[in-house]
Amino acid sequence: MTSIEYMREAIALSENGMKKGCGGPFGAIIVKNEQVIGRGENQVTSCNDPTAHAEIVAIRAACQQINSFSLKGAVIYSSCEPCPMCLAALYWARIDKIYYAANRDDAAKIKFDDSWIYKEVSKPIFERELPMEELLRSEAQLVFDEWLMKQDKIHY
Amino acid sequence: MTSIEYMREAIALSENGMKKGCGGPFGAIIVKNEQVIGRGENQVTSCNDPTAHAEIVAIRAACQQINSFSLKGAVIYSSCEPCPMCLAALYWARIDKIYYAANRDDAAKIKFDDSWIYKEVSKPIFERELPMEELLRSEAQLVFDEWLMKQDKIHY
Numbered sequence: 001m002t003s004i005e006y007m008r009e010a011i012a013l014s015e016n017g018m019k020k021g022c023g024g025p026f027g028a029i030i031v032k033n034e035q036v037i038g039r040g041e042n043q044v045t046s047c048n049d050p051t052a053h054a055e056i057v058a059i060r061a062a063c064q065q066i067n068s069f070s071l072k073g074a075v076i077y078s079s080c081e082p083c084p085m086c087l088a089a090l091y092w093a094r095i096d097k098i099y100y101a102a103n104r105d106d107a108a109k110i111k112f113d114d115s116w117i118y119k120e121v122s123k124p125i126f127e128r129e130l131p132m133e134e135l136l137r138s139e140a141q142l143v144f145d146e147w148l149m150k151q152d153k154i155h156y
Numbered sequence: 157m158t159s160i161e162y163m164r165e166a167i168a169l170s171e172n173g174m175k176k177g178c179g180g181p182f183g184a185i186i187v188k189n190e191q192v193i194g195r196g197e198n199q200v201t202s203c204n205d206p207t208a209h210a211e212i213v214a215i216r217a218a219c220q221q222i223n224s225f226s227l228k229g230a231v232i233y234s235s236c237e238p239c240p241m242c243l244a245a246l247y248w249a250r251i252d253k254i255y256y257a258a259n260r261d262d263a264a265k266i267k268f269d270d271s272w273i274y275k276e277v278s279k280p281i282f283e284r285e286l287p288m289e290e291l292l293r294s295e296a297q298l299v300f301d302e303w304l305m306k307q308d309k310i311h312y
Contacts, residue, residue, distance in 0.1 A: 048223055048225045051212050069205060084244035088273050092273070100288065100291070101292045118277075120247060121274075134255075139163075143170050144181055153174075156206065
């Protein structure tokens with residue numbers, strides 16, 4: 001299949017998910033070695049899970065499929081530019097490339113907050129609308145020191 | 157319980173999760189109306205899920221507990237400053253406030269990529285290390301138009 005055909009499948013998922021009442025109009029598929037290894041549609045409202053964006057659902061499905069926390073060597077086709085949550089998740093998953101169709105401004109026009117959250121995440125902590133407060137830093141650092149010393153750790 | 161005591165519980169989760177081999181040294185709890193409604197420790201490597209950071213695990217648990225995709229009125233105590241994935245997830249979850257202990261620089265010192273991913277997410281698309289390419293935007297926009305017209309949609 002071509003990139004165009006994979007993207008059409010992601011867009012079809014976005015439409016079908018919306019029509020079935022899963023959540024917002026977003027779909028994504030993950031492809032590795034010319035095989036679709038994960039699919040996702042937005043399931044926020046149907047599953048009561050604000051993290052269940054199409055890309056996150058697809059990442060989880062793909063990782064279960066290949067029994068790995070790494071998607072190195074895979075690419076994602078998403079019907080919309082990933083929000084900061086999904087973009088960062090794709091970095092953590094070590095995906096090779098992101099194809100997207102609609103963008104954050106298109107999402108803003110149908111009242112999704114992607115663009116606003118991009119601005120917030122990029123701000124220094126004390127300029128954000130969501131309040132943040134540091135507490136007990138030194139106690140958490142002690143656990144980080146233990147991690148450094150841990151002999152059998154699996155890094156990611 | 158006080159904020160200090162809740163944070164100690166989050167830090168204890170970070171240490172216990174690490175010692176059990178769940179994943180990295182991170183823990184979080186979510187509190188609403190003086191009740192702990194969700195707990196999470198990092199489970200990336202044990203569950204093969206790169207999205208299973210402590211905060212995401214805690215958000216999912218809390219939302220299942222209260223049967224809602226909104227955590228409005230709740231606060232989170234995280235043993236580390238949330239990475240961009242978790243921060244954006246907390247925005248989507250509409251949480252009221254974030255308490256954190258260690259920060260992104262502390263995480264970088266023990267070889268976690270939070271700080272690097274913050275920089276990447278804040279960049280314009282074409283300056284990022286992870287390649288992104290737009291495809292079929294107009295076809296995805298048609299589905300967004302359908303969403304606008306949908307009568308029974310649940311927004312979030």
